[in-house]
Amino acid sequence: MQLKTKLVLLNTSGFLLFLFVIQMLIYFSFVQIMTNQEMSRIEAQATTVLEAFAQDAVMDVDPVQLLKAYVPTDGMVRLVDEENVIMQVVTQDARLTTLEVDFINRSVSEQLTLGDGERFAKVSVPMIYVDQKVRMLEIVQPLKYIDDALEVLMLVLIISFFIMIIPAVLIGQTIARAVIQPIKRLSVAMQHNQQDGKWETVDFSHRKDELGQVALSFNEMNKRLKRMFDTQEQFVANASHELKTPLAVIKSYVRLIERQGHARPEVIEESLETINHETDRMHHLIQQMLTLVAIEKGEQLTFKQVRLNALLKQVSKSIALAFDRLINLQLPEEDLVIVGDEDKLKQLLYILLDNAQKYSDDAIDLRLKKEGDHILIEVEDRGEGLGELDQEAIFDRFYRVDKARTRETGGTGLGLTIAKAIVHQHEGEIKVESVEGEGTTFQVVLPAS
Incomplete structure (x- = not known):
């Protein structure tokens, strides 16, 4: 897989993952906010019922009729005594009458889920009934409209998620292109340098990021390599030239000895003296070269x-x-x-x-x-x-x-x-x-x- 494809996939995946996390946060935040608002509304309704029963005029009113006035739509209101006996219940949903009864002498808010998956909010508060005894008032409100809104919200989030795949891919390609193009230029320059030895450099002077630093380091390395290569070529050429001269002299005197050594003994002595001199020069030159190489290689010194x-x-x-x-x-x-x-x-x-x-x-x-x-x-x-x-x-x-x-x-x-x-x-x-x-x-x- 090419690096560009990997970058596109990585950027797209990262963007979509980030989008998914944001959407989930939005969804669950919406669930929490809407549920809390509904709970607060039902608690306020329960408080209203308590205030209604606390008035003196309620003595002459049928409690059942009073409860009907406050029953939520598709919900339930019921009174429970201390023995967990249901005294009164007002509802149009028979399923709610099967809810478990548990007398609690304090205010409690909770969520219920029936067998079919429908959610309800229930608020239980203690109250002084008309007979001046403590009863528990329960108000149950369906959360169907909240669930419907959540379904719509989930559908919108899913559709928007898939729609955002297109800009995510485009953004990934743009980022990948911005990263790959400089690297590709560096790669092409390296290939040219390797093939034809042009020591090509790249100009990223407009970039102040890490890629600009990489290009700057590449150019500096290229210049250093070129200097080293030129120095090496010059060194080899000069060394060859320096060694060629004494070798030529030695060879010429060897030939002179071969031609005239038998007839003219003095030529042998002169030739050997010159050969010895040139050999010393070659030895000295080689020693100097080896010394220089050892120093440049960073030989260990005794400080x-x-x-x-x-x-x-x-x-x-x-x-x-x-x-x-x-x-x-x-x-x-x-x-x-x-x-x-x-x-x-x-x-x-x-x-x-x-x-x-x-x-x-x-x-x-x-x-x-x-x-x-x-x-x-x-x-x-x-x-x-x-x-x-x-x-x-x-x-x-x-x-x-x-x-x-x-x-x-x-x-x-x-x-x-x-x-x-x-x-x-x-x-x-x-x-x-x-x-x-x-x-x-x-x-x-x-x-x-």
Whole structure:
């Protein structure tokens, strides 16, 4: 069964159920109100009879004739003594004379139903009879006209119920159409995206309800998937390109050895050296790729308190000795501590300092300071600097400002991408500021402990 059909049936059933409950409330309320009104009228009639018998002039009047004056149409009036003996009865309905007699010394109102199903209202009240003794006056009134009215009311309610099925179905279809159409548009967009990869979005900006929120979430998810898909395609393409070059070099030198290795032994040594170099580059590239994938997959980090002053001293000393470079280390007087993964933070600093020494021949400035609730780590070089386009793309995978120079220095174009991922793992931010011809400054902003 289609969702639209289910919604129509559900809405129609709910509407009709609600209508049925309302009609039943109307019916039973009408029954109660009409019955109470009739009971009140008979009680008032009984009071009138009591007042009539209480007058002095009634002594000279035949009690039977007096009761006949107050007998209800198709009803009954009778007097009962304390011994449950019927003293007088006035009625045209013989069925009523068979009603059970039970003397009660208080006012009682009740409903009776005879064997044929006809309903009667009976009011019993004590009275002082003409002989100054206590008797019980009973007035019985048929409720036939109320039952007739209830039958008409029930017929009207039944007819109106079946008539309301038509608007109930129309309302159900309208509601179902309002719900299904946006869902159908979402379904069509999903099918198109799956079939041809167009990454189609839907515009429900006019809707402020849950369906509008679903559409907004769908569009955001679509954009995110498109970015991930584009990034994946670019990553695969770049990785293939990066791996293709060293493989081509290795293959060409292997062929060179095959052709000239026997005649020229020096070619073998040169070729092996180049093959070894390219193999190291490939190994480094693959390691960088695996590291990036592990970070982006959310590998578990070991968070603990890290003393940044000591960490910067250690890393700057290692880089200075490894590359014979001057690093100006500027540390605050207080010992700054954050909660993070020490190995990843160390890798972050190695990437930034290694990047600075590759693109600058002058001294490198490494600064650590605290500003408010954040800790800043700055790495500044005095190299050639970056243009605006380079600053926007510097953290993209495999992006290299100077590909020729990067190949000489062994860069893969993944270092800054890894650095950015590490910073994000620590809920921080990394920025770059650069002026062409003057130098570049990388700033890492981390939350203080």
